[in-house]
Amino acid sequence: MASRLSAVYSELPPGERAIVRVLLDDYPFAALGSLRALAERAGVSPPTASRLFDRLGYAGFAEFQAAVRDGARDRSRLLEFVTAPGAPRAQPSAGLPEVRRAAEDLRSGLDGTLAAVSEPLLTAAAALLAEARTVWALGGPLSELAAEYLIRQLASLRPGAHRVPEPAHGRARTLLDLGASDVIVAYDFRRYSPATARFVHAARERGARLVLVTDAWGSPLAPHAEVLVSLPREAAGPIAPLAHEIAVTELLLVAAAARLSPAERLADLDALTQSLT
The missing domain is CATH 1.10.10.10 (Winged helix-like DNA-binding domain superfamily/Winged helix DNA-binding domain)
Known part of the structure; x- marks a missing residue:
């Protein structure tokens, strides 16, 4: 274009x-x-x-x-990075200038990402994460790692935190029990995942509420989100904005923990862990 x-x-x-x-x-x-x-x-x-x-x-x-x-x-950020003018070429001592540039981009992107997650946005997301009957998270080929991190940490803070299963029959069983008291947290970045979109649309039809973490390009799921966390374009690094997704997830977890007061649950978790080791 x-x-x-x-x-x-x-x-x-x-x-x-x-x-x-x-x-x-x-x-x-x-x-x-x-x-x-x-x-x-x-x-x-x-x-x-x-x-x-x-x-x-x-x-x-x-x-x-x-x-x-x-x-x-249709374009890969990594492809754009390696084919752009001035992109890194194979050299015996290759990488240092590009690594320094990537580090500066990462630092700048993180600053912009954290600034974009406002206090009202965190408050709204934390309320959903804390008060939902169940919280289900999913992502695309790379952003699923952020979804996994969210659920691993959130399950320590409250019951009923789950990853959306991968197989279609597992997703169908999950959808059977979803309703207005349940929350979906979707991580959706270009190239946007059709599988994520199908599950989210089906969950929304059953009344589930959506927290969407996405990018500046405009996920097709954005109009359906009750809470929309949109990473700025500076967060789009040459490979994938996973560091930014994790940073946003950390903020969501801290905000949810502040509403849940999970000290007793975390103490029980520590005691059980020690008894099993």
């Missing part, structure tokens, strides 16, 4: 060029907001912006956004 916009740029009238400049300067994120916000950034009217997308052959801005999202989902 970025290449296509660059190719048509010289043929466009000034107002539409302004829109393309904004899109390319902050691609793809500039395309993921509203049409009015995009037009304001470019200093043009919304009808001017609409004409650009008509010219590009889309049936409106929404269809253009869908194409941008689809293109983003």
